[in-house]
Amino acid sequence: MEKMQGTVNEKMSLAEMLNDCSIDRVMAIDLDWNIIAWNQASELASGLAKKDVIGKNLLxxxxxxxxxxxLMHAIHGAFLGRKTFVLSDKEKLHRYYYENHFTPLKDETGRVIGVLNIKHDVAHRVKAENELKALNKSLARKNKELKQKNAPAQVQSRKLETQMETAGAPDLK
Known part of the structure; x- marks a missing residue:
């Protein structure tokens, strides 16, 4: 029995170590929405220590x-046994730079006993998207300027074509 307890403790220690090594925020809640897992990335991002949130209700x-x-719909979906996903959303501070993945936690019989939430930091992607939007705006502005500058040349070109046609010059098109 003592050896078996040592194995369980070793597995728990390994699981906690792996969880804390993740660059993503990882937390889990039980059926009562109490926080049962909270990794170091969650501590760093939220400023809340594991000891201060474990056992407390998420809401x-x-x-x-x-x-x-x-987000609430996605969590409820995970409690119903579905893996769910919520995109980052700049309108919501808690999701501005994070995608949320919700996975049902199941016991050996397949019964859902909680929900795992992995919050993936997408700040680099949001930054790249914002830079791309700015670049596209700049490109559209430059394109408009080019069309405006090119308009007089197009008018002149049409005038020349008309004059050449009137003079009987061969078609150059």
Whole structure:
């Protein structure tokens, strides 16, 4: 029995170590929405220590989540046994730079006993998207300027074509 307990403790220690090594924020909640896992990336990003959130209700720790219907729907979907995903959203501070993946946690019988939330930091992608938008705006502006500058030349070209046709010059098209 003592050896078996050592193996369980070793597995738990390994699982916690792997969880803490993740660059993504990882947390889990049980059926009562109490936080049962919280990794170091979650601590760093939120400023909340693991000891201060473990056992606390997710919606009491983060009451603003209640107003995020898309996120709440995804969590409920995971409790129903589906893997769900929520994109980052600049309108919601808690999701501005994060994509959320929700995975049901199941016991050996397949019964859902909680939900795992992996929050993937997409700040680099958001930055690249913003840079691309700015570049596209600049390109559209330059294209408009070019068309405006080119307009008089097109008018002159049409006038010359008309004059040449009137004079009986061969078609140059």
């Amino acid at each position: 009491e720790v983060f009451p603003s989540l209640k107003s995020d219907k898309e």
